[in-house]
Amino acid sequence: MNTSNIALKLESFTRKSFQIADDDPDFSRSVHLFEEGYVDSIGVIEMLTFITETFGVQIPDDALQSDGFATIDGMAQVIAELMAPADAKAAVTAS
Amino acid sequence: MPRIELFGESDPVLAWDGTAIYGDEAALAGEPPPARLEGSAAAAQPLASGQVRLFRDRLGLGKLFWAKNAGGDLAFASQPLKLVRAGYDLGDIAAAPRGRVITLDADGSLASVSALKPAGPTPAVSASVAQIGAHIREALDAYLAAVATAYPDRRAYLCLSGGLDSSTIAVLARRHFSALTAVSFDIADAGRAPSADRLAAERLCADLGVPMIEANVTTEELISYLDTVLVAGIDWRDFNVHCGLVNAAIADAIAQSSSEGDPPPIVITGDLPNELLVDYQPEVYKGATYYGLPRVDVAKLRSVLVDGLDTCHREVGVFGAFGLSVAQPYAACVDAYLSLPASLLAEQDRKDHLVTNIVGSELPAYIYERPKLRAQIGDTHDKGTLAACIDRGIDGSWLRGRFSALHGVGEERALDRFIRAGRYQTAMPTGTTTTEEDQ
Structure with missing residues (x-):
């Protein structure tokens, strides 16, 4: 799964879970979810659960606490990097 | 060469x-922590070799924070504020990982890391609630006997709400x-009747x-503990602050009832089962919802709540601010609680069910029959710490x-990184970051 597809799923989950209107002009994949109040400390836990169930990865503490893990694009990047070894292994196995 | 500095005293170790x-006594004497350990334990011990040994218990009940300056010097303290006063920014302060014993060389480089293990055996996966209840009973008795043996001259004070958890300990x-x-x-504001x-x-x-002694406070007296709770409790989130206020009032009452020259008392608490049995719920006050919980399944929620013990110091830290050490008997049987079948967590009366298997009829029926109350909420929604704060404009933002x-x-964005997803920013003091897999 590429970063764009991951971001798409994350955006869909975020909009639905935290009731963000489709026409919210301030919301985007690059908005700081915590500083702008879209996701609170409880919401992060729901996002982490969604990420684990959907993408099969656990977010390590250093990534969780990084500045990048505050936007949908940044989260997608982190998830893609965590998934990459698994994808590579799957490719090797398949070949 | 980079240096290692320790600021202030460690958390009380028990x-x-x-x-x-x-x-x-053992921690201050530089004795290493046993490989099997439960309960609050965190310290940075300077060793004769010039090395420094760091440790934190598996649940993270004891706190240890660190920061590094531009010269590579490492600084350690039990509270972030001690490091802030030493010139570090909160955003650059991290917690040391829990459940580890870490030895650093004099220059701050990592010499060794080992993992702390459970203090006792864990019940079998197939164990019944009755068997686990018996296991918990045995561990609680063994732990309390060990505390009494270790501190025969120290008066013991039990925080008693009259609920199932603290009454069991009583x-x-x-x-x-x-x-x-x-x-x-x-x-105990004027004109108010005693609570249930x-x-x-x-x-x-x-x-x-x-x-029994009474820790009676007026609402104004309760609010006066806020700064102490925010600093010693190392958290701003309302639920933990409100719990911390109750503990501060209790701690103050204990400190005042102790005579000068007496050995420092031991405080015994009944905390932890609420996290271990997921016995929390959001509360509504004046139309607003407080103490929200993530919308995840009960097993995941328990994991989140137990992980969250690593973050916030409303028990050990707040009592420690009054010079008191805390014994948390339920910490002695955490793994037994975590081995309870998932089906129990789904039961509405899961706590009654389990307590029946721990102390049975030794606990009077009127304790089992009481509705659960929280000191934060009170019994009429106008008597708890939640109302006391909200009515004075002391909300989450404040x-x-x-x-x-x-x-x-x-x-304030620095706070979002300091605690995110219910966890302190955590890293190995050498600069490499720990992961859940390492735990």
């Missing part, structure tokens, strides 16, 4: 290896401590023959701002 207590502790006193919290918690605690103490001010935080 931990258990399954047989004996590992406490302040039933057991009176057999181990010859000088046990219960402490009951209540907001107070009445239950009084009745239980009378039935058990345990003396607490966040006050925590920031106390810690010299210019931009």
